Amino acid sequence: MLHSHLTTLNAVSLVLNTFKDQGLPSDALLAGSGINAADLSRADTRITTNQEMLVCANAVALQRDIGLELGRRMHVSSYGMLGYALLTSATLGDALRLALRYPALLGTLFQLSLEADGELIWLTAADYRENPALATFNIEFCLVSLKVICDDLLGHPLPLRGARFDYPAPDYQRRYAERFDCPLQFDAACNAFAFDRRWLEQPLP
Structure with missing residues (x-):
């Protein structure tokens, strides 16, 4: 299997934190994804890769080169x-x-x-x-x-x-x-x- 259809909030949290540094609230990024603030507060939350990609699509709509910035923040840790x-x-x-x-x-x-x-x-x-x-x-x-x-x-x-x-x-x-x-x-x-x-x-x- 290439990747799991269920995943963690790791990438979503990365997106939210990146835009938070720019002063953008999370609502615009989570729109349409079905992910809410309560989900973000639970360490065991699992989401679908489709939900993750919806958040990423919202991010790209706001900043087309955001993939380069997000990748830079993905350290081995x-x-x-x-x-x-x-x-x-x-x-x-x-x-x-x-x-x-x-x-x-x-x-x-x-x-x-x-x-x-x-x-x-x-x-x-x-x-x-x-x-x-x-x-x-x-x-x-x-x-x-x-x-x-x-x-x-x-x-x-x-x-x-x-x-x-x-x-x-x-x-x-x-x-x-x-x-x-x-x-x-x-x-x-x-x-x-x-x-x-x-x-x-x-x-x-």
């Missing part, structure tokens, strides 16, 4: 026990392979894989099957958060060699350079970022 397990892995490669074994715990809507290309490794997000209107948002959120995980595990930014996106460059393309310090390619065949293969063997601090 956001993933609970999985995050702790990643931090205790011996190498970056061990940590990434462990993460890719549990996509539901990552909360991803993609099939994630490590694709070898000579001396490069492409961390690829494929097989998206959710709302097409939110594809760009979800790709931004996914790839930026994966980059943040790599940076957190290493204790410093992972140098990237390239990033690819299977959609046309958005009008806020310049913001991509803030998250992906490497050559960017839009209208590509896949969604992925690349780094030197040697980083897979890098011991974690």
Whole structure:
């Protein structure tokens, strides 16, 4: 199973907190989702991925590049026990392979894989099957958060060699350079970022 149809309020809370920092109340973001303030106060609340995506759609309507910002806030500590397990892995490669074994715990809507290309490794997000209107948002959120995980595990930014996106460059393309310090390619065949293969063997601090 690629991802669970039931999920936690983790991503929703992230959206609400991000816009709260901008002074926007939560009502506009929760509109139509069926999630209310009482749900937010309970740690064991489960929602559907459809409810989560409704909140995300409201967020995108307010700020089109919000996926880049949300991904930046998804540090490895956001993933609970999985995050702790990643931090205790011996190498970056061990940590990434462990993460890719549990996509539901990552909360991803993609099939994630490590694709070898000579001396490069492409961390690829494929097989998206959710709302097409939110594809760009979800790709931004996914790839930026994966980059943040790599940076957190290493204790410093992972140098990237390239990033690819299977959609046309958005009008806020310049913001991509803030998250992906490497050559960017839009209208590509896949969604992925690349780094030197040697980083897979890098011991974690």
